[in-house]
Amino acid sequence: MNEWWQTFFDADYTRLWEAWIDSARTEQEIAGLWKLLDLRDGTRVLDAPCGYGRISLGLARRGAAVLGVDFSESLLNEAQRRRGEAPVERLVYRRHDLREPLPESGFDVALNIFSSLGYASEADDVAILSTLRNAVRPGGRVFIETNHRAQWLHTGALRIGRAEHEHAPRSLSDPRLSVGLSAAQA
Numbered sequence: 628m629n630e631w632w633q634t635f636f637d638a639d640y641t642r643l644w645e646a647w648i649d650s651a652r653t654e655q656e657i658a659g660l661w662k663l664l665d666l667r668d669g670t671r672v673l674d675a676p677c678g679y680g681r682i683s684l685g686l687a688r689r690g691a692a693v694l695g696v697d698f699s700e701s702l703l704n705e706a707q708r709r710r711g712e713a714p715v716e717r718l719v720y721r722r723h724d725l726r727e728p729l730p731e732s733g734f735d736v737a738l739n740i741f742s743s744l745g746y747a748s749e750a751d752d753v754a755i756l757s758t759l760r761n762a763v764r765p766g767g768r769v770f771i772e773t774n775h776r777a778q779w780l781h782t783g784a785l786r787i788g789r790a791e792h793e794h795a796p797r798s799l800s801d802p803r804l805s806v807g808l809s810a811a812q813a
């Protein structure tokens with residue numbers, strides 16, 4: 628039997644969420660990742676999961692060599708449709724359940740962006756994180772961006788007027804986020 632997330636990420640997901648995450652936000656995230664993670668021409672990036680290639684495509688266009696992996700056939704078809712002239716040396720998409728190890732390794736960076744954990748059991752999350760960890764080279768980085776209860780507390784605190792949280796970083800392009808990066812190094 629399918630788990631809910633195995634059918635949820637379809638054409639409707641792309642249509643609904645893209646209305647909310649506009650291209651300006653995505654471009655800002657890509658620029659933030661490029662800077663924070665010191666990405667360069669030829670840096671090997673695993674974008675897992677990649678969805679419809681929102682982040683993968685922009686990183687490949689900047690020169691990274693990206694493998695985008697996702698379970699959703701629908702989103703991967705959309706990613707392929709959007710890739711334009713991106714060459715296979717820069718961008719490859721693959722359908723794969725990230726709870727299972729990938730055959731490739733040696734990536735400089737593995738990305739897990741836009742709250743892409745927590746859809747199934749904790750054991751499933753650990754399996755996905757192990758896949759990412761095992762895919763990066765020694766000293767490589769696993770970068771996770773996700774909703775966290777502290778963020779929701781922060782949002783709630785703002786709503787009830789506690790302005791001291793006002794200056795917390797809120798986007799991937801905020802340079803203060805780089806402080807956490809050393810802790811995230813594999």
Ligand SMILES: C[S@@+](CC[C@H](N)C(=O)[O-])C[C@H]1O[C@@H](n2cnc3c(N)ncnc32)[C@H](O)[C@@H]1O
Nearest residue numbers: 636676677678681697698699724725740741743
């Ligand atoms: C919220 S979307 C984010 C996609 C992308 N990172 C982005 O920023 O647009 C979450 C994605 O996780 C994928 N996903 C969830 N569990 C997965 C798994 N076990 N293996 C592969 N993909 C998975 C879904 O198919 C979906 O595309």
